Amino acid sequence: EAQVTQNPRYLITVTGKKLTVTCSQNMNHEYMSWYRQDPGLGLRQIYYSMNVEVTDKGDVPEGYKVSRKEKRNFPLILESPSPNQTSLYFCASSPTLPPEQYFGPGTRLTVT
Amino acid sequence: KNQVEQSPQSLIILEGKNCTLQCNYTVSPFSNLRWYKQDTGRGPVSLTIMTFSENTKSNGRYTATLDADTKQSSLHITASQLSDSASYICVVSGGSNYQLIWGAGTKLIIKP
Numbered sequence: 001e002a003q004v005t006q007n008p009r010y011l012i013t014v015t016g017k018k019l020t021v022t023c024s025q026n027m028n029h030e031y032m033s034w035y036r037q038d039p040g041l042g043l044r045q046i047y048y049s050m051n052v053e054v055t056d057k058g059d060v061p062e063g064y065k066v067s068r069k070e071k072r073n074f075p076l077i078l079e080s081p082s083p084n085q086t087s088l089y090f091c092a093s094s095p096t097l098p099p100e101q102y103f104g105p106g107t108r109l110t111v112t
Numbered sequence: 113k114n115q116v117e118q119s120p121q122s123l124i125i126l127e128g129k130n131c132t133l134q135c136n137y138t139v140s141p142f143s144n145l146r147w148y149k150q151d152t153g154r155g156p157v158s159l160t161i162m163t164f165s166e167n168t169k170s171n172g173r174y175t176a177t178l179d180a181d182t183k184q185s186s187l188h189i190t191a192s193q194l195s196d197s198a199s200y201i202c203v204v205s206g207g208s209n210y211q212l213i214w215g216a217g218t219k220l221i222i223k224p
Contacts, residue, residue, distance in 0.1 A: 004155075042116065042201070042214030043156075090155050103155025 002027045004104035006091050012110045013081055021076045021107050023091030031094045032074040033058070033101070034066065036087040043090065049074055081111040114139040114207045116215035118200075124221045129192055133218045135185040135202030143205040147176050147187050150199045150217065159187070159200075189220075197222045 004025045013019055025032065033048040035058075045058030049068040063085055065077040074093075078085060088108050092101040116137045125131050137145070144163045148156035160171045162178040162185065169176050173196075175188045189196055202215040 040216055042216045044214070045212070092155070100158060100161070101156075103157070106153065106155055108153075 002102070004091055004093050004102050006089075006104040006107050008107060009105060010108050012112065014112055015082055016080050019078050019081060019109075021078075021089060021091075021109070023074045023076065023104060024072050025074075025091075025093040025102070026072065027093060027095070027102065028071065029093035029095050029102075030071070031096065032068065033092045033094075034064070034074070034076045035090045035092065036060065036085075037090060037106075038087050046076070046089075081109075083111050085109065086111050114204075114211075114213050116202055116204050116213045118202050118215040118218050120218060121216070122219040122221070124223060125192055127192060127194055127222050127224050130188065130190050131192060131220065133187045133189075133200050133220070135187070135215055137183050137185070137202070137204045137213070139183075139204040139206040139213050141206055141208075142180060142183075145176075145178055145185050146203045146205070147174070147185075148201040148203060150201060152198070156201055192222045194222050194224060196220060 007022045030051045034046040035043040037043050044060045046064050047066040049055045055066050088106050090106050091104040094101045119134045146161045147159045149159050150156040160169050160176045164180050173190045178185045199217040199219045201217040204213045
């Protein structure tokens with residue numbers, strides 16, 4: 001089944017403790033992206049990747065890192081999480097740009 | 113500034129009734145407009161995409177319209193069902209870098 005998977009789905013952590021949210025797609029898509037979604041706001045893009053080893057900042061990249069060593073995986077790294085990064089995070093992939101995007105199920109992150 | 117605004121913020125209707133959701137945008141140049149459905153706690157799923165030359169597009173009980181002159185789009189839902197309860201998000205692709213500009217969504221609740 002074609003899908004985008006994210007892990008974990010739920011995560012509660014403390015300020016400053018490094019964490020990684022994994023994202024994997026099995027559709028051989030070149031374009032992958034991370035978004036955060038907060039109440040009352042539209043999805044905001046954090047980082048995106050056009051292909052392996054090619055990443056770029058989105059609208060809200062501060063406090064996040066990404067890597068794209070393989071086509072299928074696009075992990076999101078929070079080196080030192082802070083409470084303002086408490087949010088719902090979505091990974092998405094698509095074959096082309098501008099993308100017909102396929103979204104993962106989301107990761108709800110709480111930073112205390 | 114490129115923006116997408118949706119109205120109403122939320123809407124409650126009875127099962128079987130019709131409703132129309134609005135999307136106004138200021139994105140220029142315009143590439144395409146997409147409507148997504150997002151169930152609570154899940155990733156958005158694409159309903160329809162409209163390009164500059166398209167005025168109307170249907171997907172089952174969902175009909176999207178686009179007026180590129182007034183920069184307005186609407187999503188009409190016919191004979192609503194309980195499963196239509198979700199947030200509906202308008203996304204416009206455009207701007208100098210063909211970025212995606214997301215609306216904040218309309219939360220639709222269908223009551224039996």
